[in-house]
Amino acid sequence: MIIFDPWWNPAVEEQAIDRAYRIGQDKAVFVYRLVAAGTIEEKMDELKARKRALADSLFERDGQIASALTENDVKALFEV
Structure with a gap:
C-alpha cells in the first residue's frame, strides 16, 4: 500500500x-x-507526530493517567 x-x-x-x-x-x-520535502504534507506529518506523541504520553499502558498536562501541552493541542 x-x-x-x-x-x-x-x-x-x-x-x-x-x-x-x-x-x-x-x-x-x-x-x-x-512525502515530498518542503511541502504542506511534510508539515502535516510533523504536526501529527507531535500530537500523537503528546496523546501517547498522557496515558500508561494500563489506561491510567500518566501525568497532568502542562500549560505547554495544552498550547500544543491548539497550534496550527
Whole structure:
C-alpha cells in the first residue's frame, strides 16, 4: 500500500491501512508514505507526530493517567 496524499486525521490513514490487512491477505502488507520535502504534507506529518506523541504520553499502558498536562501541552493541542 502506498499513501501518496496523507490525511489531516491520522485515524483515517490507520483505518485505510487496517483495511488492507483485513481484505483476506495472507501475505505481509507493507505501507509506504511518500512525502515530498518542503511541502504542506511534510508539515502535516510533523504536526501529527507531535500530537500523537503528546496523546501517547498522557496515558500508561494500563489506561491510567500518566501525568497532568502542562500549560505547554495544552498550547500544543491548539497550534496550527
